[in-house]
Amino acid sequence: MSEPIIVGVDGSRSALAAVLWAADDAARHTRDLRIVHVAAPLVHGGRPYERALDDAVREEGERMLAEAAALAAASRKTVQVSTELLYGDTTEVLRAQAADAAAVVVGSRGVDGFAGLLLGSVGLGLAGHVAGPVVVVHGAPTIVQGEVVAGFNPDDAVHPALDYAFEEAGSRGARVRVVHAWDAPATRLGQETIAEVVRERVRDLLEPWTTRHPGVKVIVSVARGNPIAALCEASARADLVVVGSRGRGVIRSAVLGSVSHGVLHYASCPVAVVRPPLRAG
DSSP states (O other): OOOOEEEEOOSSHHHHHHHHHHHHHHHHHTOOEEEEEEEOOEEETTEEEOOOTTOHHHHHHHHHHHHHHHHHHHHOTTSOEEEEEEESOHHHHHHHHGGGOSEEEEESSOGGGTSSSOTTTHHHHHTTTSSSOEEEEOSSOOOOOOEEEEEOOTTOSOOHHHHHHHHHHHHHTOEEEEEEEEOOOOOSSOHHHHHHHHHHHHHHHTHHHHHHOTTSOEEEEEEESOHHHHHHHHHTTOSEEEEEOOOOOSSHHHHHOHHHHHHHHHOSSOEEEEOOOOOOO
16 A cells, blocks of 8 residues: 555644645545544543543544545545544654655644644644655645746755655646755856856756656756745745755754745745655664
8 A cells, every 4th residue: 555645634724725735645646645633632640541532622623634534535536535533742643643654744834823733833843854755835725836846955965855846746747946046155257157057057967857757847947045035936936845854953943954944934835845765774
């Protein structure tokens, strides 16, 4: 059985937008969709317990799951949908669920703007901490743009963001816009000349991906300046922005890096953060 796409819900509009995004992605990749809600357990004697069938918190969680499942089924009838009510800390539970998932999808803001799946708690607690892609969905679905944006740093040893971006673009019939921003001191060469040199270098480095995905159109965008600004500007005309994470460190910003962290907060469309694969040994 292929790995499912997991989406976390908390009853917020943002979470329902995440459900629609996840259902679409599951349909494109012929994967099952698992909808998860995490509730606080009852604690007695210092030990956590599941809530009783008639417990109000459990009933509300099951209502949220039923609502989300109905939305997913109505949106994509071919997708096999399941739901699961779990207990514990939302971030920790979703991290554990991610172990057998193709991707984990969450909304950018939770109920009341701070509870549940708030970007800064759950979203940032997942991004960069799990092996697969973590997708944070901002707002409701918009008009399809036909473009996936990928951040690219030629100096990185691995490029999981490119792998995921090309796969997503191929499944969508979309193009990939590879964005690279550099910050270099001024030289005698004009900015246009430097930009063209950098653009050609990026095109050369992209050859492995263009060879593996010959049907995907690629646009290379380069600019001198802040990569967060460049990616967020491109996000206004994209269906998805994909960035990598460093995959190391304990502090969230050290795991994500400033670029991924900034894009998660300010992009106009869903953002996927993809961690480098774990090294064997």
